[in-house]
Amino acid sequence: xxxxxxxxxxxxxxxxxxxxxxxxxxxxxxxxxxxxxxxxxxxxxxxxxxxxxxxxxxxxxxxxxxxxxxxxxxxxxxxxxxxxxxxxxxxxxxxxxxxxxxxxxxxxxxxxxxxxxxxxxxxxxxxxxxxxxxxxxxxxxxxxxxxxxxxxxxxxxxxxxxxxxxxxxxxxxxxxxxxxxxxxxxxxxxxxxx
Amino acid sequence: xxxxxxxxxxxxxxxxxxxxxxxxxxxxxxxxxxxxxxxxxxxxxxxxxxxxxxxxxxxxxxxxxxxxxxxxxxxxxxxxxxxxxxxxxxxxxxxxxxxxxxxxxxxxxxxxxxxxxxxxxxxxxxxxxxxxxxxxxxxxxxxxxxxxxxxxxxxxxxxxxxxxxxxxxxxxxxxxxxxxxxxxxxxxxxxxxxxxxxxxxxxxxxxxxxxxxxxxxxxxxxxxxxxxxxxxxxxxxxxxxxxxxxxxxxxxxxxxxxxxxxxxxxxxxxxxxxxxxxxxxxxxxxxxxxxxxxxxxxxxxxxxxxxxxxxxxxxxxxxxxxxxxxxxxxxxxxxxxxxxxxxxxxxxxxxxxxxxxxxxxxxxxxxxxxxxxxxxxxxxxxxxxxxxxxxxxxxxxxxxxxxxxxxxxxxxxxxxxxxxxxxxxxxxxxxxxxxxxxxxxxxxxxxxxxxxxxxxxxxxxxxxxxxxxxxxxxxxxxxxxxxxxxxxxxxxxxxxxxxxxxxxxxxxxxxxxxxxxxxxxxxxxxx
Numbered sequence: 001x002x003x004x005x006x007x008x009x010x011x012x013x014x015x016x017x018x019x020x021x022x023x024x025x026x027x028x029x030x031x032x033x034x035x036x037x038x039x040x041x042x043x044x045x046x047x048x049x050x051x052x053x054x055x056x057x058x059x060x061x062x063x064x065x066x067x068x069x070x071x072x073x074x075x076x077x078x079x080x081x082x083x084x085x086x087x088x089x090x091x092x093x094x095x096x097x098x099x100x101x102x103x104x105x106x107x108x109x110x111x112x113x114x115x116x117x118x119x120x121x122x123x124x125x126x127x128x129x130x131x132x133x134x135x136x137x138x139x140x141x142x143x144x145x146x147x148x149x150x151x152x153x154x155x156x157x158x159x160x161x162x163x164x165x166x167x168x169x170x171x172x173x174x175x176x177x178x179x180x181x182x183x184x185x186x187x188x189x190x191x192x193x194x
Numbered sequence: 195x196x197x198x199x200x201x202x203x204x205x206x207x208x209x210x211x212x213x214x215x216x217x218x219x220x221x222x223x224x225x226x227x228x229x230x231x232x233x234x235x236x237x238x239x240x241x242x243x244x245x246x247x248x249x250x251x252x253x254x255x256x257x258x259x260x261x262x263x264x265x266x267x268x269x270x271x272x273x274x275x276x277x278x279x280x281x282x283x284x285x286x287x288x289x290x291x292x293x294x295x296x297x298x299x300x301x302x303x304x305x306x307x308x309x310x311x312x313x314x315x316x317x318x319x320x321x322x323x324x325x326x327x328x329x330x331x332x333x334x335x336x337x338x339x340x341x342x343x344x345x346x347x348x349x350x351x352x353x354x355x356x357x358x359x360x361x362x363x364x365x366x367x368x369x370x371x372x373x374x375x376x377x378x379x380x381x382x383x384x385x386x387x388x389x390x391x392x393x394x395x396x397x398x399x400x401x402x403x404x405x406x407x408x409x410x411x412x413x414x415x416x417x418x419x420x421x422x423x424x425x426x427x428x429x430x431x432x433x434x435x436x437x438x439x440x441x442x443x444x445x446x447x448x449x450x451x452x453x454x455x456x457x458x459x460x461x462x463x464x465x466x467x468x469x470x471x472x473x474x475x476x477x478x479x480x481x482x483x484x485x486x487x488x489x490x491x492x493x494x495x496x497x498x499x500x501x502x503x504x505x506x507x508x509x510x511x512x513x514x515x516x517x518x519x520x521x522x523x524x525x526x527x528x529x530x531x532x533x534x535x536x537x538x539x540x541x542x543x544x545x546x547x548x549x550x551x552x553x554x555x556x557x558x559x560x561x562x563x564x565x566x567x568x569x570x571x572x573x574x575x576x577x578x579x580x581x582x583x584x585x586x587x588x589x590x591x592x593x594x595x596x597x598x599x600x601x602x603x604x605x606x607x608x609x610x611x612x613x614x615x616x617x618x619x620x621x622x623x624x625x626x627x628x629x630x631x632x633x634x635x636x637x638x639x640x641x642x643x644x645x646x647x648x649x650x651x652x653x654x655x656x657x658x659x660x661x662x663x664x665x666x667x668x669x670x671x672x673x674x675x676x677x678x679x680x681x682x683x684x685x686x687x688x689x690x691x692x693x694x695x696x697x698x699x700x701x702x703x704x705x706x707x708x709x710x711x712x713x714x715x716x717x718x719x720x721x
Contacts, residue, residue, distance in 0.1 A: 016304045020368040027360050027402045030485075034403030038410065038490055045493050122413070126422040133413050 021171030064191030229288025240276030299375025312361030319354025334429030389451025441484025449587030461528025553580035572631030612673025622663025
């Protein structure tokens with residue numbers, strides 16, 4: 001910046017990152033809302049006609065339950081990360097963010113293993129297309145969250161994630177909680193209700 | 195973190211080349227201009243497709259232009275998708291990107307890099323979409339004869355277009371919600387900013403649903419064999435809800451704000467009840483939520499015959515009428531205050547609200563089951579009135595705020611003539627389609643060869659009028675493009691050419707830059 005130029009004062013904007021993240025997350029939630037609405041309406045239609053939705057035994061509860069537990073625990077560690085940053089507790093914030101990211105990776109790993117295990121082709125039926133699209137989209141959502149957490153960790157190591165600059169952590173937490181909520185619907189609607 | 199005045203030296207005193215500056219800019223005015231210019235170019239392309247379809251409708255039995263019904267369908271659907279997602283919405287996003295931050299006293303848009311990213315993703319997606327339509331792809335055809343890879347390319351382009359629009363919309367909405375200057379609460383924001391807040395919110399909750407539809411189709415189509423969603427002759431049916439009632443109103447909604455900002459300044463009178471206009475705009479926005487009106491949800495009674503669809507169609511009419519009455523009231527009270535000629539954007543913006551009213555009336559008529567208009571050409575007429583109204587308002591907006599966005603003046607008369615050509619075109623296309631719809635012409639005429647264009651059908655005169663209308667639209671669009679070029683060469687503009695009272699005429703833009711934005715907490719907290 002030129003030394004002779006006087007620039008306007010930095011605008012004081014309240015929590016832009018949190019608000020932006022909330023808006024973007026609402027869009028992501030509507031994406032899944034659209035998928036779930038289609039899934040449940042087509043499933044109800046199939047049930048009404050007595051048509052088989054998923055092949056018998058294809059959808060098993062234990063892998064879905066394990067993933068749900070992992071995501072639920074990651075919501076707690078994410079809250080721990082936000083709390084640590086608010087309190088300027090750098091060691092705990094490193095730990096909490098790293099554990100949350102690892103849980104996200106673990107969830108992705110479990111899902112990939114499970115889908116390889118059931119060996120259900122994507123074009124088997126309308127239901128399997130839905131299954132791959134919904135679960136695949138959620139995996140992409142978690143992957144974005146993991147990258148975001150990696151960025152937060154880098155910033156934390158550089159001393160940028162402090163109680164004064166905690167908005168990016170809060171924004172990431174909002175997104176991560178949305179990912180947990182989406183998985184809860186997947187767990188209830190696909191793994192339990194089948 | 196550094197902040198410099200827009201369009202000046204950046205990054206350690208090194209002057210970027212024109213290309214570097216265009217690609218890496220975080221100046222919201224420049225990004226806004228990019229959206230506007232791209233939208234104007236794609237408007238011409240979309241209208242060429244529309245004109246070719248109109249020519250073909252003159253004699254469908256001959257198929258002299260496209261050769262077959264499937265190609266005709268491809269261009270017919272390209273016209274609708276193009277006008278909405280490649281023209282009207284991007285142009286409104288461009289206007290909002292440039293004007294809204296200044297209107298709310300924010301100096302710069304929040305997350306300027308994300309807005310730029312949104313534009314480039316949209317631009318690439320638009321190129322893919324156009325290419326997909328041109329190389330025998332598109333969004334499926336009745337005869338299922340498209341090239342699968344080209345359809346996939348179109349769908350990918352559509353996804354990128356939606357992603358780019360949503361990305362930019364998030365930034366604009368965040369600017370309105372969190373970037374307002376001190377003392378400006380939401381009830382005091384200018385009407386254009388408010389209408390963008392409402393419309394953008396609806397876009398953010400409906401376009402992702404369209405993206406969900408598109409992903410399902412894409413995955414099914416590119417799988418080993420399509421089982422449901424990717425079956426070609428069903429693709430358009432799954433996506434068409436986004437291009438008809440009530441969703442089209444959401445895309446056109448910023449026109450209410452454009453008219454609402456132009457009329458009081460031009461008439462030298464404040465709105466009688468600013469808050470009432472805010473509430474009306476919000477109600478129209480809520481009623482324009484159309485993601486539920488999908489054919490996929492037709493289990494039992496079809497969605498479009500259910501009470502919610504019909505009630506929504508009728509409720510929106512008096513709301514738009516009230517907006518129009520409010521604007522006319524301001525004009526009536528202000529007519530004695532004005533000593534000089536009324537500015538061109540005033541006429542265009544009021545006309546756009548009138549066209550929107552026509553669109554909503556047709557939407558209500560379509561919802562009356564005994565009239566059986568849902569799948570008739572009335573659908574096209576409603577689309578033309580509504581999206582045409584948005585286009586007219588966008589032209590009014592660029593004439594009004596163009597001095598601010600480009601910093602140069604343009605002859606208002608040429609801009610007015612171009613916009614009036616578009617207005618005449620809208621009427622000449624929409625009115626015959628309305629009458630043809632009552633005579634039983636189907637929305638996509640290729641599905642009804644006997645009733646569309648042969649000499650015995652009784653609609654060939656109307657088709658001829660619609661063809662003239664399509665030509666008018668294209669001439670007007672070309673005129674708009676020329677207006678933009680003339681503006682680039684015009685004299686430097688005044689700071690406040692209209693004597694406006696909203697903040698955009700007194701706020702200076704600021705470009706926010708940082709060499710490591712993702713790792714720089716100060717930028718994110720401040721910008």
